[in-house]
Amino acid sequence: MTHPSATPSTTGSSRVPGILLGATLVTTGLVAGVYYCFAVAIMPGLAQVDDRTFVDVLQQVNEKIENPFFFASFFGAPILGAISIHQHRKLGHKDATRWIIAGVALSVLGMLVTIGGNIPLNNKLADAGDPAKIADPAALRESVENTWNAWNITRTLAGTAALAALTRAAILHGRATRNR
Helix, strand or coil, X not given: CCCCCCCHHHHHHCHHHHHHHHHHHHHHHHHHHHHHHHHHHHHHHHCCCCHHHHHHHHHHHHHXXXXXXXXXXXXXXXXXXXXXXXXHHXXXXXXXXXHHHHHHHHHHHHHHHHHHHHHHHHHHHHHCCCHHHCCCHHHHHHHHHHHHHXXXXXXXXXXXXXXXXXXXXXXXXXXXXXXX
């Protein structure tokens, strides 16, 4: 039921911020899930393989992750979040807006860690060339693995916190929408 003082522009447009927030939440969750998967499955699994296999698999994964589906979530999450912030401010949903800002900031932190920490290490692995021809794969692995894992844990924590903040924002959005 529509509130008697609501205008058509406020009742119809109130769905858009919710949809944008939902899309922000989903894309952020997908990216956080990728980070988490690396932390709890991929890297622990690779810890059990020989050095050449470690380099080979990470080269392959790093090449395959550069695809439109991942990029849509990776870049889409903060873009959708910024639009969601704008929409929620227009509606006057101050509490939800604060949590969206926190979620987007944490999501961007995860991106910055990826760009500044993980990607340079991925590039180092790629630049080493064919794993079968690397003279000392153990030295390459030693120079990458622990630092890569530390950066990944950092971005996993940031992504998870972003997801929590956006979930709180969604709850507050729902409450504010019901109370209008």
